[in-house]
Amino acid sequence: MAETVTLGANARKENGSQAARRLRREGKVPAVLYGHKEATIMLTLDRDEVTKALRHGARVVDLKPEGGKEEKAFIRELQWDHLGKTLMHVDFTRVSLDERINVTVRLELRGIAPGVSGGGVLDQPLHELEIECLAISIPESIRVNIAELQLGGVIHVKDLHLPEGVTTSVDPEAIVVHVTTPAAEAEPGAIPETGGSVEPEVIGKAKEEEESES
Numbered sequence: 001m002a003e004t005v006t007l008g009a010n011a012r013k014e015n016g017s018q019a020a021r022r023l024r025r026e027g028k029v030p031a032v033l034y035g036h037k038e039a040t041i042m043l044t045l046d047r048d049e050v051t052k053a054l055r056h057g058a059r060v061v062d063l064k065p066e067g068g069k070e071e072k073a074f075i076r077e078l079q080w081d082h083l084g085k086t087l088m089h090v091d092f093t094r095v096s097l098d099e100r101i102n103v104t105v106r107l108e109l110r111g112i113a114p115g116v117s118g119g120g121v122l123d124q125p126l127h128e129l130e131i132e133c134l135a136i137s138i139p140e141s142i143r144v145n146i147a148e149l150q151l152g153g154v155i156h157v158k159d160l161h162l163p164e165g166v167t168t169s170v171d172p173e174a175i176v177v178h179v180t181t182p183a184a185e186a187e188p189g190a191i192p193e194t195g196g197s198v199e200p201e202v203i204g205k206a207k208e209e210e211e212s213e214s
Contacts, residue, residue: 004136005053006062006070012042020089029087033063033073035094041065047087054078054087059103059138060095074101074135095135103138104130107160107176111147115179120151124177129157133166144176154178 020030029047034040064070073092116122158172
């Protein structure tokens with residue numbers, strides 16, 4: 001389960017791109033908190049503090065606005081710069097301890113598939129899974145054991161071992177990972193098939209006709 005951390009926050013009165021740029025120059029991140037039919041609050045957070053929480057897999061945080069009440073919030077959306085390096089904005093939604101939410105988590109392969117050692121190719125069409133669970137019980141990832149996956153073997157969504165209380169609406173027949181037979185490669189120097197016969201060029205005959213005309 002992803003850990004819950006506490007993030008300090010300040011109320012943000014100014015809005016707009018110019019104010020946001022000034023905050024970012026100061027090492028701050030503009031954010032908003034909304035949901036549960038309560039007023040939307042504009043906030044400012046320390047960028048390093050938020051980035052550290054994200055590195056540790058935080059999905060739900062305890063927001064502690066200065067002078068306000070502490071609220072449990074889910075990190076709904078992150079906006080990064082065009083290089084994907086600098087955090088630009090965070091959207092939080094209020095959640096309660098008994099609230100179930102929809103969230104996407106990564107699928108983590110564990111083990112070595114014996115089918116690969118036998119010459120197969122490991123293919124993972126599904127890297128993330130949309131799940132429903134308690135807001136305070138979001139798993140960091142769903143582990144997929146491939147230690148017994150032989151050549152031609154397949155693991156579907158229905159084969160996954162989801163943590164207690166976690167469900168998914170994804171098609172149970174969807175393929176998560178499988179070991180396929182590598183496509184046959186053409187032998188070096190092989191002549192590709194054309195679908196019909198090709199007559200060889202008769203050089204000698206052309207030369208004889210040329211001499212008879214002269």
